[in-house]
Amino acid sequence: MQKNEPSVLPHKVACSDCTLFQLCLPVGMDASDLARLDGIIQRRRPLQRGEFAFRMGEDFHSIYAVRSGSVKTFILTEDGREQVTGFHLPGELLGLDAISGEAHPCTARALETASLCEIPFDQLETLWTVIPALPRQLMRVMGKEILHDQTLLMLMSKSNAEERLAAYLLNLSMRFGRRGYSVREYNLSMSRSDIGNYLGLAVETVSRIFTRFQDEGVLSVQRKYVQLLDMERLKALAGALDHGTAPTAFSCLPAADLG
Numbered sequence: 001m002q003k004n005e006p007s008v009l010p011h012k013v014a015c016s017d018c019t020l021f022q023l024c025l026p027v028g029m030d031a032s033d034l035a036r037l038d039g040i041i042q043r044r045r046p047l048q049r050g051e052f053a054f055r056m057g058e059d060f061h062s063i064y065a066v067r068s069g070s071v072k073t074f075i076l077t078e079d080g081r082e083q084v085t086g087f088h089l090p091g092e093l094l095g096l097d098a099i100s101g102e103a104h105p106c107t108a109r110a111l112e113t114a115s116l117c118e119i120p121f122d123q124l125e126t127l128w129t130v131i132p133a134l135p136r137q138l139m140r141v142m143g144k145e146i147l148h149d150q151t152l153l154m155l156m157s158k159s160n161a162e163e164r165l166a167a168y169l170l171n172l173s174m175r176f177g178r179r180g181y182s183v184r185e186y187n188l189s190m191s192r193s194d195i196g197n198y199l200g201l202a203v204e205t206v207s208r209i210f211t212r213f214q215d216e217g218v219l220s221v222q223r224k225y226v227q228l229l230d231m232e233r234l235k236a237l238a239g240a241l242d243h244g245t246a247p248t249a250f251s252c253l254p255a256a257d258l259g
Helices: 031-040 121-128 133-158 161-178 192-199 203-215 231-238
Strands: 052-054 062-068 071-076 082-088 107-110 115-120 185-187 219-222 225-228
Touching: 031 121, 062 121, 082 192, 115 121, 121 133, 161 185, 161 192, 161 203, 161 225, 161 231, 192 203, 203 219
Parallel strands: none
Antiparallel strands: 052 107, 062 115, 071 082, 071 107, 185 225, 219 225
């Protein structure tokens, strides 16, 4: 975290009382196990838009669960440009890709006011000896991330610009739906430029496709507020991607040359 990170929030909300707990670590644990896990989680003051959870190259100490808001991860290329590697919503984990290398391979920055739960990894490992389900669940989460990455890379290599954007919008719809929100309308916290960077498209292309989708009655866009008006048409535009396993993010590795 940043050196000027404030102290832990005085009023903690227990994992058992968090509606997102089953999304970030859905482990079947009894009350005592849940209390042990809750005891190591640190909840700090919210990050403001543009603030960092961690930076590329910093030593790895913790994984993070997004509690509210949204976070962008990105790497810096050799010429100093950002390459967006993911957008993370409430209930999703950050920092798993740093476990093997013991340093963060990407940077995480808040797209809007965001609250994170910080889980010190050394303390989490200690709990593994008393909560056997915990490492198994973490492996499941990491396995899903690998599957998500593979699905997105397949999409990026085969789909045209319209298919990529349609699949991305459906992916967001699915993820918001899992959190109990509407699957047909939501706010985009990320910029058109970031979306284009993530999908391997020019920002002008992203804006043009949004306009085309709106003209065709597929969706309605008012600044960052998006309404999906014709889900079946959007699914058809997205092609044959299995949206039940649609990706949440790239791994923090440079994207392939997408042309």
